[in-house]
Amino acid sequence: MTATADTYETPDGRTIGGKVLEMRNITLRFGGVVAIKDISFDIREGEIRAIIGPNGAGKSSMLNVINGFYHPQEGEIWFHGEKRKPMKPYQIAKQGIARTFQNIALFKGMSTLDNIMTGRFNQMKTNMLAQMLWKGPAEREEVENREIVEKVIDFLEIQAIRKTPVGALPYGLQKRVELGRALAAQPKLLLLDEPMAGMNVEEKEDMSRFILDVNDEFGTTIALIEHDMGVVMDISDRVVVMDYGKKIGDGTPDEVINNQDVIDAYLGVDHG
């Protein structure tokens, strides 16, 4: 693999395309604290890109920069070959970036179906008057989007809990519904913040399979933060390693795992 080439082949034979998102020299400060320091990396079309690092390394801050919760003091973000102006999170969502949260952020008072239907918000266009009348355009649009949502529900195998309020669901299923809500938007770039946190081995296997299937079937570009090294090494194509807000490694899982800085960050340096 060469870093300058426009495309590259993965070991399992998939061709990864050009840059979807490029972060150039991003620096993010909170007062005197530097959360992210001069980091550059790119995410390419169709790849699964992992961001790893010890606690407090700035991984979640990086996702928050990508979807617009934080605005970096320095640096540029390029999305699909265009420099992105500072935007609100909902404007970035309209551009096709969806995400899940580390601590589940579902709409607790709504059913699974309604939660995932909410993911279709950007694709639904009927105006208020049509919504009031319901019969006609609003109902037609609702049914069209329901069909897409039902495909997501089938895909994630959550048919049985369609009408259950999500607050009543166990943790693993809630994580799955949240993934479904992000998938329903049919995003160009899917950000997953610790999709496997707090799961047992079986649930982790399920989630890994869903992530791989999403990437495989829909060709969705995925960036994920994860602490489980086994999972990261198994499913990701390229890995960014952060520590104390700095990038200390970037490359395929094999390259990263043999990087001395990365080993030092995770295992500590012998000062003796």
Place this chain on the structure above:
Amino acid sequence: MLYREAGDYKKSYAEDSQTFPLKLDRYGYYAILAIAFLVVPFVINDYWASAVLIPFLIWSIASLGLNILTGYCGQVSLGTGGFMAVGAYASYKLMTSFPDLNIMIIVLLSGAITASVGVLFGLPSLRIKGFYLAVATLAAQFFLVWLFNKVEWFYNYSASGQISAPTRSMLGFEVTGPAASASAKYLFCLVLVVLFAWIARNLTRGRIGRSWMAIRDMDIAAEIIGVNPLKTKLTAFAVSSFFIGVAGALFFAVYLGAVEVGEAFGIQKSFLVLFMIIIGGLGSVLGSFIGAAFLVLMPVLLKNIMVIRLGWPGDLAGHLELVIIGGIIMLTLVLEPHGIAQIWRVTKQKLRLWPFPH
């Protein structure tokens, strides 16, 4: 056994998401509509109209409105009384300035005017939440009542400071003024209630309703999905105030006939509507009706029992009534925070299986 789904097949997503998915519910709804439109107008008398039915219908519209804002969008408002006053004074100014305008159009225009006032007072909701927003809307309540007292233009410089509704007719029947018949007033309100309940249901079941609930449940997650928080909250304020303004216009023009703002639209009215949606059920169209029925009927019922049946003095009964209603509100909050509508939902689940336990 009573609420069976077996044999009630859904063949399309439209059928699956209809308002009354069960046949029994659907027919019950049609039956209630038929009785309300075809039977009640012929048997109604002045007592039933003015003590029970018309206030119930008007408060239903108000609590539907507040439920959209508080129950569905999660923005607590204590400005309901003030917004009702806006509707009432808007309808008064419209009635006196344009005597030829149809009363239905006047009522709807009053709603539109209230909607724009509601949007104005909804602007702080972008920055403040919960209790702080409640206090901001409380300011709206006091400011609006003060405004309608202070600025004489609003009551056409009348010496008493009151406004009174001139006579207006709809389809040849007088619906406002002293000579309006009980059944005409009732039907006028009923048509508006059915219309607004239908609109509330349609708005809350689709894209807009889901964006309201998303803001209510988790505003950060709503934003990353693409929901614009300011626009969504202001839409809720607008729709809610429209409903409340219509209720205010009806309360003044059809129900009371003459109004003094501090007395008719004071802070107690804001709390009354808030209690209606809490008791009835937050985030439920049915709950708005149950809450309105409860708080309109309860005082009438208690008064009937205590004063007429038991012969207790009126002031004692009045105080006891407050105690009892306050107690019921606390009980609902503790036992079933989702209100009577939730109790009804649970009962329906039980009825499906009855008489079997599983």
